[in-house]
Amino acid sequence: MKGFGDIMFEVGLLIAWGVLMGSILNETGAIRRLVDGLLRVFGPKGVPYALGLTIGTLLQSIFLDVLLVMSAPLARRMAPHLGKYGTAKMATALAISLECGIVLMVPGVATVALAGLLGVPLGKMLIFGTIVIIPTIVISIAIMNFLLTHGLWKVDQDQQAPTDGDESQTPEADDNGGTGGTGGQQPGTDGVGGSGGSGGGAPVVGGPDNELIDGHGSRVALLPHQVQQRTVRESTEPNLVLLFTPMLLALVLIATGAILEMAGMLHPVVELLASPVVALLIGLLGTSMVARHTIGHDRVEKAVVDGFRESGQILILTGAGGSLAAVVAASGMGDILGNYFTANSFAPLITVWAIAAVLHIAVGSVSISAITAAGLLAPVASQIGLDPVLIALAAGAGSLFLVHVTSNTFWLLQSMLGQTTKGTLKSCSFGVSVASVVALGCTLVLGIFI
Structure with a gap:
């Protein structure tokens, strides 16, 4: 019970605040609008990277399954605009970013649990996790x-x-050289896609105010009624920047506190506001206030109820990892591991990565495998001379290896992205395994400098 209670004391509230904040953002429709905006800004070639980085970093307060269910239909709609391999590219980007985010990026639930288990300040985990996750996703x-x-x-x-x-x-070309010859309007990213029938364009994605970008990257002028539809829709929706501001403020406070602490310039007031529990609480209260103003009290209340339901299973898994760490410490295994590992080698990082990888293949849970692997080395983190943040990152990287048929994420990606099981083994299982190896490499390089 001591291990369970200790880890809940460290990260219980952090996980709850993060999940509730994500649930409210989900209810406001902010995720859908953000993904649509990415496509307008970055275009077909850049959108897998932009979408991957956004999901892997900014949106990790949202429970993975919820984020996947929200983003997968949008990714599938984008796929035709990326060419013949659009489905494969979007499915791979989603799989990599979703899985990397929960174990490498604050406030991903497994990341927060790993930080608490190893005694890593959350601000430090945020900074070094960001350093690792960005090149991991892009590469x-x-x-x-x-x-x-x-x-x-x-x-x-x-x-x-x-x-x-x-x-x-x-879409296939019609007799007039256009597409979508059903005579109906093709859905676009903003609900005002290219018109069908007589020479209408393929389903299009957002561009500037009076034009869209078609599947070939060419700009297509909007008809007057389509411009009006877009204007009316955008004018009635809450400002997207406003919706995300409280969450971003919380992350900025945490990162600022970590930087000032490392520089020895931390003021007591800043220390209070930058403490992860207070910072995320500020973010949650701010998100709730903005949401109440934009979508109403009833929908915010529904989102909070959903968030509490989602956070329960996460807290149980996290507590189980803390209990395991306490058992390892009490059994004396810590002394054995401490004598085996040396401070001047990469053996601890490679070993924790391998343990997490094997556990993930066996049990199919990224969070459980990461927390368990880190728990094995948590008692000796201070003895082997390695910064605990490196052990947390290595455990997270290893837990990504070979996401397969035991994972709920695997089947959601298979069904929602229109892949076969064979295709999902390539885009998800192989793709996330590549990310696992890349993340380990980035962690080893980071270990040279800290």
């Missing part, structure tokens, strides 16, 4: 995009045949 997506377009992905075998009315399928 991994780049590697996978190259492999997918050079023989790894077989469209006829790895994608499900599109069904009638499926928005994700690439």
